[in-house]
Amino acid sequence: xxxxxxxxxxxxxxxxxxxxxxxxxxxxxxxxxxxxxxxxxxxxxxxxxxxxxxxxxxxxxxxxxxxxxxxxxxxxxxxxxxxxxxxxxxxxxxxxxxxxxxxxxxxxxxxxxxxxxxxxxxxxxxxxxxxxxxxxxxxxxxxxxxxxxxxxxxxxxxxxxxxxxxxxxxxxxxxxxxxxxxxxxxxxxxxxxxxxxxxxxxxxxxxxxxxxxxxxxxxxxxxxxxxxxxxxxxx
Numbered sequence: 457x458x459x460x461x462x463x464x465x466x467x468x469x470x471x472x473x474x475x476x477x478x479x480x481x482x483x484x485x486x487x488x489x490x491x492x493x494x495x496x497x498x499x500x501x502x503x504x505x506x507x508x509x510x511x512x513x514x515x516x517x518x519x520x521x522x523x524x525x526x527x528x529x530x531x532x533x534x535x536x537x538x539x540x541x542x543x544x545x546x547x548x549x550x551x552x553x554x555x556x557x558x559x560x561x562x563x564x565x566x567x568x569x570x571x572x573x574x575x576x577x578x579x580x581x582x583x584x585x586x587x588x589x590x591x592x593x594x595x596x597x598x599x600x601x602x603x604x605x606x607x608x609x610x611x612x613x614x615x616x617x618x619x620x621x622x623x624x625x626x627x628x629x630x631x632x633x634x635x636x637x638x639x640x641x642x643x644x645x646x647x648x649x650x651x652x653x654x655x656x657x658x659x660x661x662x663x664x665x666x667x668x669x670x671x672x673x674x675x676x677x678x679x680x681x682x683x684x685x686x687x688x689x690x691x
Contacts, residue, residue: 496640498655499517499518502651510690515534516534518656523623526546528623529667543573547628552566552571555674556685564674565677567629572631574680574682575686583606598616599618615641617636623638630644648690
């Protein structure tokens with residue numbers, strides 16, 4: 457049977473489509489080989505945005521979490537690079553540093569080791585109920601925890617965490633310090649914004665120690681100052 461030019465062209469297009477689909481599937485959220493150090497990339501969904509002057513598309517799209525040895529950091533930037541907030545923690549060295557850069561203005565706050573990073577709203581007293589249900593996120597078995605707030609009208613929600621990534625006290629600087637595991641799906645409040653964060657990729661790879669060093673040319677300020685600056689940005 458002789459294929460016409462149009463038939464052959466259709467077959468070629470089909471093969472290319474299958475190849476592209478395979479590549480996309482291979483690069484989707486998955487567990488990479490390795491351990492000890494690496495990076496978790498979270499996508500951010502906005503469930504509520506009470507800031508009328510800032511549309512969702514201008515807000516941060518991703519949160520980056522890096523870990524190595526006893527160190528870990530989280531980094532969030534938004535409004536087309538207008539601001540960036542970085543939190544660096546080391547339990548061994550009793551470090552809990554929050555850096556905020558707004559254009560050419562640079563500030564940092566040194567907090568207590570288990571203090572929630574300034575800028576992220578502290579949640580009311582929470583009740584955590586651990587469930588037997590699990591969920592696969594990026595190839596990791598994640599345990600379910602239901603979060604409720606009996607003393608406030610804050611709505612309940614569910615988070616998922618894994619114990620297959622070895623990081624010491626990974627939640628010490630966020631509101632979920634009681635959960636013993638790395639959160640791969642959870643919620644945060646930044647000023648008037650409610651965010652849902654879901655891991656889209658976990659990479660085990662070498663991370664430069666320079667990522668966790670104290671930054672120079674940042675002015676030390678109180679934690680309340682960091683919060684006030686972020687409040688002004690997101691009025």
